[in-house]
Amino acid sequence: AQSVTQLDSHVSVSEGTPVLLRCNYSSSYSPSLFWYVQHPNKGLQLLLKYTSAATLVKGINGFEAEFKKSETSFHLTKPSAHMSDAAEYFCVVRNYGGSQGNLIFGKGTKLSVKP
Amino acid sequence: DTEVTQTPKHLVMGMTNKKSLKCEQHMGHRAMYWYKQKAKKPPELMFVYSYEKLSINESVPSRFSPECPNSSLLNLHLHALQPEDSALYLCASSQDERGLDEQFFGPGTRLTVL
Numbered sequence: 648a649q650s651v652t653q654l655d656s657h658v659s660v661s662e663g664t665p666v667l668l669r670c671n672y673s674s675s676y677s678p679s680l681f682w683y684v685q686h687p688n689k690g691l692q693l694l695l696k697y698t699s700a701a702t703l704v705k706g707i708n709g710f711e712a713e714f715k716k717s718e719t720s721f722h723l724t725k726p727s728a729h730m731s732d733a734a735e736y737f738c739v740v741r742n743y744g745g746s747q748g749n750l751i752f753g754k755g756t757k758l759s760v761k762p
Numbered sequence: 763d764t765e766v767t768q769t770p771k772h773l774v775m776g777m778t779n780k781k782s783l784k785c786e787q788h789m790g791h792r793a794m795y796w797y798k799q800k801a802k803k804p805p806e807l808m809f810v811y812s813y814e815k816l817s818i819n820e821s822v823p824s825r826f827s828p829e830c831p832n833s834s835l836l837n838l839h840l841h842a843l844q845p846e847d848s849a850l851y852l853c854a855s856s857q858d859e860r861g862l863d864e865q866f867f868g869p870g871t872r873l874t875v876l
Binding site: 679681683688689690691692693696737741749750752753754755 | 766768802803804805807810850852854861862864865866867868869870872
């Protein structure tokens with residue numbers, strides 16, 4: 648079975664400082680992992696995905712994530728936060744054992760960016 | 763065209779009304795999905811359309827009825843909804859029919875049931 652845990656429900660950073668959003672996963676298979684971002688009252692936008700290629704994955708808007716099998720982690724980082732990064736972030740794992748097309752979402756991490 | 767569109771953006775309806783939500787994609791994707799998202803929660807899968815058939819999450823009440831007129835359109839018919847059905851309804855699509863690749867989401871329809 649697959650699952651994903653986002654370790655922080657809320658992260659607050661100052662503009663220009665690094666961002667770290669933590670995600671741990673559990674998977675019986677080689678996992679497919681995603682990070683999505685959702686701005687208020689908007690749909691979800693794919694930031695990046697890991698599908699067993701390079702362990703360091705680069706995404707849009709300067710975000711990247713590193714897949715660490717030994718730590719079962721897939722943390723999202725950005726060197727310098729921008730005000731426009733304030734949003735809800737979801738770590739997601741593909742559910743191979745469940746109904747077709749099922750994504751398992753973490754509970755989300757709200758990122759606040761202070762000026 | 764690399765997006766999923768949803769109409770309407772906002773919908774207010776009474777408990778006796780019948781309304782429909784519409785979702786469209788022109789990316790040639792072979793699977794489409796409906797999700798329900800309550801405030802401060804992750805999306806919950808309601809329906810999947812792939813291999814030219816609908817798969818239903820059995821926990822979804824029958825007052826929600828999906829319809830797929832063609833491979834690029836997915837509608838959600840609403841009838842006799844309850845106030846607790848108020849939520850953001852998201853549509854998504856993916857290239858792979860087996861759902862093994864990423865999903866692309868639309869902007870959502872904000873539904874309020876009075």
